[in-house]
Amino acid sequence: MIAFLVQTLRIAVPYLFAAAGGIVSERAGIIALTLEGFMLTGAFCAALGSYYSGSAWVGIVAGLAGGLVAALLHALATIRYRADQVVVGIAMNLLAVGVTRFFLRLAFDSSSNSPRVPGFGGTDVDSAVLASLANPLVWLGIITMAVVAWLLYRTPFGLRVRAAGEKPEAAVSVGVPVKRVRWLAVAVSGMCAALAGAYLALDQHQFTDGMTAGRGFIALAAVIFGKWDPKRVTVACVLFAAAETMQIRLQSLQIVPSQFVEMIPYLLTIVALAGVVGRAAQPAALGKAVD
């Protein structure tokens, strides 16, 4: 039972990080299609930083920096130049795939993975439970969502973020610097998603090509299924992670084909969007540019 919970937690951590970023971005009115790309960038930069410095902590910082740069590029195109958020979002994901592969070849002369890099937990700790408890990113992942909830509902910045996502024109007219708030929100989302990626790379002690494997989209699914509310999104993340854990544990029994378990987050999101279990109302100005 404890093993099950710990495994669920380990799978949920990247979802929590990325979904926290997704909430901030979407609540500010910027569609979070880019989580996947930010995550991949973060994972690669974390592996790179950890490899060259020999310290996983430097890896985290490098991952954060990578996610931040990617996020600023996204913000530049969509906020400064008002380019379409969906188009640029899709392109950012393609860009992350291309850039990480290119620099994987350049830095490590490999098209599939980096060499082993310093990370958290691992060989010297036998038990997965202990390894997880010793991984600071696991704790940070749990805290991040709480911080985001506090930020959104208890701080002036959070109020401005919500105003930017719901009624940007009104916010502008009362002096809220909506564009700057959105820049900040995208930067935060980039760094949160990058932490998700850094967690993956440092947990597995290497970067592998495409290692995020759609997790950024599962995080987005959690944001939508959780109706953009930190508490509900946390529940969604844990739910999706528990389903995956269940599938991994029951694999040998062949009760449900793994492909059907994979579908769960996506199916639930569509169901939520169709309003079957209460209407999922997105931030009113989501995807809308501001002059």
Place this chain on the structure above:
Amino acid sequence: MTSRRGSADERRDRMRVRIEESVLPPLVALAIAAVVGDVLILIFGQSPGEVYRQLLEGTWGNAYGFGQVIYKATTLTFTGLAVAIGIRAGLFNIGAEGQLASGGFLAALVGLALPAGTPGIIAILLCLVAAAAGGGVVGAIPGALKARFGASEVIVTIMLNFIVLALLNYIVAAHVHVAETLHTPEIRAGSMPRLGDVSARFAGSAANTTFLFALVAAVGVWWYLFRTRQGYELRAVGLQPDAAEYGGVRVGSVWAKAMIVSGALAGLGGVNYVLGYKHYYEEGFGTGSGFLGIAVALVGRNHPVGVVIAALLFATLSQGGLAVNALVPKQMVDVLTAVVIIAVATSVPEVRRALASARRARGTGGREPDSAPSEGLISNPGPSSQFPVTDSGS
């Protein structure tokens, strides 16, 4: 006499404005991509001139490379048309990935089910219908959800990609795969002739007669969009859904129809691989082509002619990446593709603004940016109406 000359001038002026606005952003984007490409090549310690020369030589310089470009452009034409028709209706179909796979899968199933002796034309037609149906069904879901519940088709199509691919993987793995592989058995009927069968110079390349169908599809989409009542309604909904509704168009049903047609077009793209190349459905055969379709539609400015040209461009890049892989990692072209998309999306509004202010300075035909939506048929009037999904409303 003077007045007729005047109106002809005016028409020519408007034409020039349209052409400038639709052609300039892709050119600006290509220039930016070329610069980024130079930087990447230099980082890798190679000479940009040499890399670009080999890229061209490996694609348009010999029959095999050219055949590969045609093959890749065929799939991209279908997915590009699919995305373009969606955008014309104001919908963003990001599900071409799943629709393509689903179309290819159904075409393979029909090809498997037909007896070996089925006359080629009948078999091919049946497979085409199956492919269109496979993609159309997947497209119909987001269309219906959008029309009925207003569910964002962007999110639904993304989520459906994962669902459809997982479902197909399951069906193939559990029921119809050849042992030890991830693909179905070869089809018994319905295969398209390869170009290599016609001319030995194309031997070995994947190019096949499906490209003719892609051209037919492009003409068909042009006819549908610009010469039929339904196409007119579709464009009206894309430009101004509220106005179209007021004008008596049933917006929901137009959306649903557009997504079905869009999905069917993407589904037909699966034929290129399944009937034309490998003759079986394989897991992940079209990976990336759906997303590239977005790039194709964007650079092709959502016009069928532009889509065909853009498909050739991206096919050249993709094949060219393989041609230069010995010098620089082929992943360079993935980066360049993304750069082109971002640059086009960013430069469309910028170029329009710059052109408008230049015209105002010259004092000729000073058309305001973002004006009269009815003029924006080739080059839509602004990012807001090009993708009404994300209408700025300001």
